[in-house]
Amino acid sequence: MKKITQILILVVCCNSFANGQILLRDAMNSFALYFKSKDFAQLEKAKKSIDDAYKTARDSNYYRANLLRCMIYSTLANADKDRKLKYVKDPLNEGMFSLARLTIPKYNQQHIYQINYCKKQLANAWLTKANTDLADNRYSQAYDDYLWSDSLSGGNINVKSNLAVLSERLGYTSKAIYYYNAYINSGKDVPADYYLALANLYEQQSDLNNCVKILKRGAEKYPKNKDLLFKQVNLFSAGKDYNALVLIIDDAINLEPDNIDLYYMAGYAYEMLGKSSLAETYYKKILTIEPYNYEAHYALGLLNLEAYLKNNSRKEALENAANYLTEASEINPNSVNVLKSLVILYKNTGDADKLRQIESKLNQVILN
Template structure:
């Protein structure tokens, strides 16, 4: 009787194992049926069967179980699959990826490789190395099915990353781009566009250490898709600057200028650094470069005018202010600075005249007349500035003073009333 019971138990065990193996085969058949007829019920039945197989000791460690499971979820991602069916399995992308990778790991002949946990970085690197070294597989065809679909899954994650980035879920976007990059890299290729998107998402997610590493990698790869090569230097410099390392930031800008000498954004960053550091001569060189590229940029002439003025080169400062106004009559700052130059020049003459001794009355009158000419020269430019920015009270105040100095009392009174 005891032997009979043991025999029955053995038969039950064999029957159970056979049943689970049938679940795997059933899932395979359901998947094939779905590929023929597109019925969501085939996917549902297939996943029900395969999920049972993933829980059973006799089939849960079989490569075939997980790759068949991956096939079912992969088909849910296809554009031809009914959207209502897709909606039932919103985690299809993650499940397909997890299933294929687990199935590939279990397909290695090497028992040590079968134990890899791809959630661990060291194991992930070992897995990547095994792929590159073409380690032996138990079923090469089955492995090839999963392997061939990794780039497609990577593309799905890349699209998901873009969507998440657009909705400002930068952490989610970072994770999606990271998965996309990993899956595509398994095939031995690096998608630099995804690498760039990952760097950008990492920066926006405030993972600055990761973004710095990625931007440096892109620089090493000479990335310049869609003309974004120069912006990498800008982004990297910004991270250094925000982190308090201004010297490293400027060093990055200089490298960017060398790689992209005609890029205006990098030139502007360089100019800004020089101006904030009081390096006016260096700023002047960079401004000359910028103007040689954009000869009709009114703002650049204004900025160069301010630098010339700081360097006491009044003639060039006046020429640049005038050029700026010529290109853009609404360029308030250039007009104000030019008007202020003539105004201050006139005020200086009045002050000198007031300090003259009484016996130099002729000289006094001459200097007052010269000062009036300067005030008259200032008025058109301050009027332009006032028109460009009527809300600016400093401009209006200067214009009132000028009108008063030249005897235009009615205009001064009218303008004063306007701002009271």
């Protein structure tokens, strides 16, 4: 009796296994027909057959069943975008589940083409989901979706672009820097905005060295881009890197020839570098654009006054200083700096009356 029972169990198991093999064969044939014709009805048949074959724990551990199931469900994740068929779980999740069960290296190597197909389909499905989440402002969910797509696609550079922007938006600064660098270093035609975004992130982390490097790379690719060039100008000016500033300031001026601030930056940079004659040239250029500019008159007055103090034989420098400083005082009568400069000037000219007037005015301004 015991032997008969064992035989019956064996027969049932064999029949079950045989039936499972038939269902796998049917699923494979239907999927092959879909692959050739793109007839969705064949894909639906393949789904039904693989679902029927995938019933027990034994079935779910069977490599061939998982591989075929992964191929079918990863295809459904893209082909059935509106989810017209009925699913216990979303086909994207089912495909990921089956892919995770393909854990035998020997078999994976033998079926590398099929596995790559599954990964590509799943990566595209995650990308579609990510784009939908992004459009609906579900940024955290979109970020996770893009991560899945990136891990399955083997490094789709467009996905890295989206990950860079989302990481920045979500405040993941280190990750944003990583993805922006990956995108910029990909060799693709990267827009100028990405160089600027990465530079801003480096600046936020006080990494000015890398900030300048990426701005230079961007400026080399986009030499007429104002944002990249002016960002460098402002960085060098704020950091008092006048040697670097004078190398690019004329490029900035060429892009905005009427920008008074650029001429002033240039003049001040050359003044700090001890090149007074070049400084004077840029300050004077401001007055051709805006004749009553206070900063230019004051800067030129100081330049000439300092030139005279270094060499008191230069009488023309003292006269020029008087003219520029007087003009600056008329434009801004309560400027303490101009009044103090005029005190020094009149002490050197020996004009006692004007000296008393200026000192009296200075005292009034300070007291008020």
